[in-house]
Every structure is written in C-alpha cells, then in structure tokens.
Amino acid sequence: MDNFIKQIKTQARRKVKAQNRGNHIWSGFGMFGLIGWSIALPVVLGALLGIWIDKRYPGSHSWTLILLVAGLCIGCWNAARWVMKEHKNISDDEAEDE
Template sequence: MTGAHDEDPLVVQTRLRRDRRARWLRDGDMSVGLRLAQIGVLGWIFVVPTLAGLFLGRWLDGHFETGIFWSAPLMLLGLCLGGWTAWKWMNAE
C-alpha cells in the first residue's frame, strides 16, 4: 500500500512505535551489561572527536606558535561533532 498516508509523520511514528513494542515483547528488556556497554559507547562517541580536535589544535598551535588559537575552536568543533554523532546514534534505533 503506497500513497499519501505513507508520508504522514503520524503514521510513520505509529508504525515505529508498534515495531518497537513488538520487538520489546519478543526480545524483552536489555541486560544490565548491554545497557552499560551502550553507555560506554556513547561516552566514547563524545570523547574521541573532542580529543582529536584538541590534539590537532595543540599540534597546529605548536607548529605556528599561536597560543590556543587553534586548540579551543577545534576542541569545540570536535565536541559538536561528537554530540551530533551521538544524537544520530541514539536515534538510529
């Protein structure tokens, strides 16, 4: 069945909720270990881009002798990239 109703956000969200509920009824709750693993992955999704931006900024500042001219903005860029990636990862399911 294709048509205008497939595009309706309410229909899409209702199907998504129905599918999630069916999956939950079939599989049950996640284990504590799996939840902790997801929290760990989420932390690394934030930390890695932030530290990569900071290290790249420190290298550029050391190379061009510019103080923290590159460190601060690249760290913030990494933090924003990590936040966006974490948001996409959390909403993927």
C-alpha cells in the same frame, strides 16, 4: 478483560524477544560507554590537532580551543544520531509486536 490479557501477551513476547537478542542490563551499560567514547574521541583528537597546529604555526587565535569545540560538536551530533537510530529500532520492534 481481553485487553488486559492482550497486553500481558504482548509484554511476554517482548521479554522473550529481548532475551533471545541478549538485551540485558550490561548491554545498556555498554551503550552508555559507546556514547561516551563517540563524544570523547572527537574532542581529544580535535584538541591534539589544535595543540599541534598552535605549536607549529603560532597565531593570534587558539586552534586548540577551536578544534576542541568542533570535536565536541561532531561528537554530540554523532551520539545524537546513534541514539535516534536506536530509538527508531526500538519503536519499530514495539510496532511489530502490536
């Protein structure tokens, strides 16, 4: 019974802490948008740079495709790094509560 009460107190503290920080459903949607932009921006910039290079210096290979894929890799790496950082922060907060 004491373990059950301890779990409820821990959950209540987490809820109050999240409310004080302003974590709610809209901040979660904002994170999805942030991740999307962190991937989309390098992809678009890579494609635009590739188009510019292909127009200025035509060659046998497509710089547009190469830089688009490079932008995708950079964007995915950036998003994964950000998600891991947020996961670590959440894990640290949970460990602090216990």
